[in-house]
Amino acid sequence: xxxxxxxxxxxxxxxxxxxxxxxxxxxxxxxxYWYRQTLGQGPExxxxxxxxxxxxxxxxxxxxxxxxRPKGSFSTLEIQRTEQGDSAMYLCASSLEYPNTEAFFGQxxxxxxx
Amino acid sequence: GENVExxxxxxSVQEGDSAVIKCTYSDSxxxxxxxxxxxxxxxxxxxxxxxxxxxEKKDQRIAVxxxxxxxxxxxxxxxxxxxxxxxxxxxxxxxGTYKYIFGTGTRLKVxx
Numbered sequence: 552x553x554x555x556x557x558x559x560x561x562x563x564x565x566x567x568x569x570x571x572x573x574x575x576x577x578x579x580x581x582x583x584y585w586y587r588q589t590l591g592q593g594p595e596x597x598x599x600x601x602x603x604x605x606x607x608x609x610x611x612x613x614x615x616x617x618x619x620r621p622k623g624s625f626s627t628l629e630i631q632r633t634e635q636g637d638s639a640m641y642l643c644a645s646s647l648e649y650p651n652t653e654a655f656f657g658q659x660x661x662x663x664x665x
Numbered sequence: 666g667e668n669v670e671x672x673x674x675x676x677s678v679q680e681g682d683s684a685v686i687k688c689t690y691s692d693s694x695x696x697x698x699x700x701x702x703x704x705x706x707x708x709x710x711x712x713x714x715x716x717x718x719x720x721e722k723k724d725q726r727i728a729v730x731x732x733x734x735x736x737x738x739x740x741x742x743x744x745x746x747x748x749x750x751x752x753x754x755x756x757x758x759x760x761g762t763y764k765y766i767f768g769t770g771t772r773l774k775v776x777x
Contacts, residue, residue, distance in 0.1 A: 584765070594765075594767045652697075653714065
């Protein structure tokens with residue numbers, strides 16, 4: 552599968568622990584997005600990178616959340632001091648640089664905070 | 666802020682009937698409108714998209730219409746089949762921001 556890949560697929564963690572997720576976009580894609588999806592809802596925008604630059608962060612992204620894309624390739628999303636409300640599917644997507652172009656999604660990381 | 670409303674939240678149709686899902690967006694600068702299909706436990710996948718310079722686009726059994734004045738767009742699926750059963754999400758995007766704002770989804774059930 553040469554699409555967007557995410558690791559791990561599932562993560563169960565205790566409240567208060569830190570977790571880190573990884574996303575590997577399609578290799579030629581400059582843009583990388585992180586979304587959060589809860590049951591019965593559409594994906595909610597969290598943040599977006601153009602190459603290694605983080606260009607936009609949602610107000611949903613509290614100080615406990617940080618994302619990086621150090622070399623403009625893979626990205627990591629870290630959640631510190633996890634809370635039960637962080638339980639969700641975290642989706643990564645990537646796209647080419649041109650406007651109005653398809654975003655390709657990964658299969659997501661399902662986080663459960665107990 | 667930007668918002669996309671989607672209706673209905675659930676839709677059941679008989680196999681062979683048509684299904685219509687409607688979305689309304691708030692940002693008049695939005696100019697790209699993709700539709701994604703998400704099957705249970707799988708990633709969202711693009712099924713059709715439309716840009717603001719056209720009013721309608723069709724791909725086999727799937728069509729999307731856009732009314733810029735009213736700021737709404739719709740997905741039409743004809744001759745529905747059981748494999749069309751999934752959750753469908755509309756989204757809107759604006760050049761310059763490049764993020765996609767998604768609707769809350771429509772769970773479509775096609776009854777055999």
